Each structure stands twice: as C-alpha cells, then as structure tokens.
Amino acid sequence: MTGSSARECSIANALAVVGERWSLLILREVLLGNVRFDAIAAATGGSRDILAARLRTLVAAGVLEKRPYSEQPRRHEYVATESGQALQPVLLGLMEWGDRYVTQGPPPTVWEHSCGAELHVAAVCAACGSPVGAGRSRLVRLGGVDQD
Amino acid sequence: MTGSSARECSIANALAVVGERWSLLILREVLLGNVRFDAIAAATGGSRDILAARLRTLVAAGVLEKRPYSEQPRRHEYVATESGQALQPVLLGLMEWGDRYVTQGPPPTVWEHSCGAELHVAAVCAACGSPVGAGRSRLVRLGGVDQD
DNA sequence: CTGCTGAGTTGGATAATCCAACTCAGTGGC
DNA sequence: GCCACTGAGTTGGATTATCCAACTCAGCAG
Numbered sequence: 001m002t003g004s005s006a007r008e009c010s011i012a013n014a015l016a017v018v019g020e021r022w023s024l025l026i027l028r029e030v031l032l033g034n035v036r037f038d039a040i041a042a043a044t045g046g047s048r049d050i051l052a053a054r055l056r057t058l059v060a061a062g063v064l065e066k067r068p069y070s071e072q073p074r075r076h077e078y079v080a081t082e083s084g085q086a087l088q089p090v091l092l093g094l095m096e097w098g099d100r101y102v103t104q105g106p107p108p109t110v111w112e113h114s115c116g117a118e119l120h121v122a123a124v125c126a127a128c129g130s131p132v133g134a135g136r137s138r139l140v141r142l143g144g145v146d147q148d
Numbered sequence: 149m150t151g152s153s154a155r156e157c158s159i160a161n162a163l164a165v166v167g168e169r170w171s172l173l174i175l176r177e178v179l180l181g182n183v184r185f186d187a188i189a190a191a192t193g194g195s196r197d198i199l200a201a202r203l204r205t206l207v208a209a210g211v212l213e214k215r216p217y218s219e220q221p222r223r224h225e226y227v228a229t230e231s232g233q234a235l236q237p238v239l240l241g242l243m244e245w246g247d248r249y250v251t252q253g254p255p256p257t258v259w260e261h262s263c264g265a266e267l268h269v270a271a272v273c274a275a276c277g278s279p280v281g282a283g284r285s286r287l288v289r290l291g292g293v294d295q296d
Numbered sequence: 297c298t299g300c301t302g303a304g305t306t307g308g309a310t311a312a313t314c315c316a317a318c319t320c321a322g323t324g325g326c
Numbered sequence: 327g328c329c330a331c332t333g334a335g336t337t338g339g340a341t342t343a344t345c346c347a348a349c350t351c352a353g354c355a356g
Contacts, residue, residue, distance in 0.1 A: 108291025
C-alpha cells in the first residue's frame with residue numbers, strides 16, 4: 001500500500017485481498033474440497049506459518065469461513081463463502097492462461113463442464129454474451145490518476 | 149517455489165509468472181495504454197526498483213515486449229504480447245470481483261462493451277456458452293498430490 | 297552551463313518469507 | 327499410566343523481498 005497517488009481501481013483492491021502469495025492457491029484447494037489445514041499445507045507447498053496468516057486474512061476479508069467440524073478435539077475446516085466462490089472464474093481464467101502460455105505439455109488439471117465438454121472458460125459480456133477482448137470495449141470512466 | 153511435493157497446476161504456474169506484487173497492476177496499465185516507465189510508476193504507485201525488476205521478468209516471460217520508440221535519446225515502451233493480452237479476462241474478472249466484494253461505493257472504473265451495454269464479464273463454458281460456477285463442473289484429472 | 301525528461305540504479309532500513317522444530321489438546325494402544 | 331499420533335497451528339532465526347529517497351546517465355532546451 002504505497003497508496004498516495006496510485007490509481008483508484010477494483011483490480012488493485014481485489015489484489016489487496018487475494019493478491020499475496022499463496023492466497024489464491026489456498027482458495028484453489030478449498031474450492032477443490034481440501035479444507036483442512038494440513039491438506040492445504042501439503043497441496044500448496046506453502047509453509048505453515050504464512051498459510052496460517054493467509055487463512056486468517058482471508059477469513060477476516062470474508063473470502064473463507066472457519067467452521068468447526070468437531071469439538072473435543074477442537075478441529076476446524078475452511079470453506080469458501082459466496083465471495084470466495086465468486087473467485088472461481090478468476091482461478092479458471094488463470095488456469096486457462098497458464099495451460100496455454102506457461103505450462104509445458106498437457107494441462108495437469110482437466111475439468112468437464114456439465115454440458116459434457118472439456119471445460120475451457122471464455123470471458124463474455126454479461127449483457128450480450130459475445131466475447132470480451134482486445135478492442136471490444138471502451139473506457140467510460142477511469143478511477144484516479146488522469147490519463148491521456 | 150517451495151516446489152517439492154506441491155500440486156502440479158497451471159494456476160500455480162500462472163501465478164509464478166504474474167502472481168508477484170505489482171505484476172498485474174503493471175499489466176493493467178499497459179493494457180490501458182500507459183506504456184512508459186514513469187507513467188506506470190505513477191499510476192501503480194509501486195517503487196521504481198521493483199517495477200523495473202517486474203518489467204524485466206514480464207518481458208523475459210513473454211508477457212510484455214520492450215520496444216524502442218526512439219533512438220537518440222534511447223527511449224522504450226512496454227507493450228502486451230499475445231500472452232499479455234490473453235490475461236485481460238483475468239484482470240476483468242478481478243475487477244468484477246473487486247467491484248462487488250471489496251470496493252466500497254460505485255466502481256471506480258467503468259467500461260462499455262461494443263454492444264453498448266456497461267461491461268460486466270461473465271465466465272462461460274467455451275463449448276456450450278452456459279455459465280461456469282459452483283457445481284457446474286466435474287474434475288476429470290487432477291495434477292499432483294493424491295486427493296480424496 | 298544549468299536544468300529537464302526518460303529510464304532506470306544504488307544503498308540502507310524495514311518487512312515478509314522460508315524452514316524446521318516446537319507447542320498444545322485430545323485419542324488410541326498397551 | 328505412558329507413549330505415540332493427529333490436527334492445527336506457533337516460535338525462532340536465517341534469508342529475501344520491498345520500500346523509499348537519492349543518485350546516475352544521456353540527450354536536448356534555454
């Protein structure tokens with residue numbers, strides 16, 4: 001948060017919540033159903049101290065919820081709130097991009113959509129349903145920092 | 149890259165390239181047309197040394213391209229490659245999520261789609277065009293780390 | 297000769313991350 | 327009762343990364 005004169009922007013705001021290292025990988029695991037601390041630690045490869053810190057901030061930000069699944073012994077699991085579930089398209093978009101431009105070889109993870117096809121996400125305009133992409137949109141209002 | 153037993157995954161691979169602080173904000177500015185170093189520094193609010201480092205890694209990763217726009221004096225600009233442009237849906241997804249769950253008040257940045265409507269992105273299945281979301285997809289193959 | 301712009305570097309302080317080992321509470325085995 | 331084990335973290339110390347202001351260097355502009 002260097003924050004004095006930077007552009008006011010929901011991308012930056014979003015990244016302030018989920019943009020730190022491990023946050024999105026934690027969310028990936030939670031959405032995959034890996035909801036216990038040790039499972040998250042094993043699957044992400046992150047060290048336990050920062051994972052604990054991230055889980056705290058994600059819970060505080062309302063992205064995850066910490067739910068006890070047993071008293072005596074006290075045990076909890078982390079589940080995605082509505083806000084956390086709403087990040088699934090972002091994760092799938094990153095996966096799609098990673099599959100295409102980063103990962104060597106075939107995609108390590110493959111999903112099937114309810115329609116039966118192998119899942120690949122596309123970003124479309126919510127109003128008309130046609131693709132969103134370079135040259136298909138125009139800036140109406142831009143937050144902070146005057147621009148050309 | 150703690151990397152020994154973590155899940156093999158294109159989300160993690162993608163984040164290894166664009167998941168560090170400032171990377172996606174740099175890309176935001178470049179896609180907005182803010183392609184000069186000083187402009188990026190001003191609009192993101194990041195310090196010049198890490199921005200220089202990030203620009204180097206983004207160029208090395210093929211997300212941005214460093215192009216001279218003048219010799220004598222030597223000046224360059226950064227432009228998004230195809231790979232960089234392919235990240236636009238991810239940025240718009242983050243913006244959408246930030247607008248809804250993080251930013252207080254009205255969205256600071258507003259786009260208009262070529263169809264005339266205010267732009268809101270939706271993630272859909274590329275094959276059938278219907279929404280992607282909770283419960284609408286099934287795991288076919290999962291990289292690394294055995295799971296329930 | 298001095299100052300300005302663009303595109304970064306450099307140095308030093310501060311903060312975040314990594315890693316292994318440790319804690320603590322409750323169970324299960326013997 | 328004693329030992330080991332599981333789940334969910336903490337703690338300490340070393341290593342990196344980030345922040346910030348100030349500096350460089352080249353080519354003009356006055």
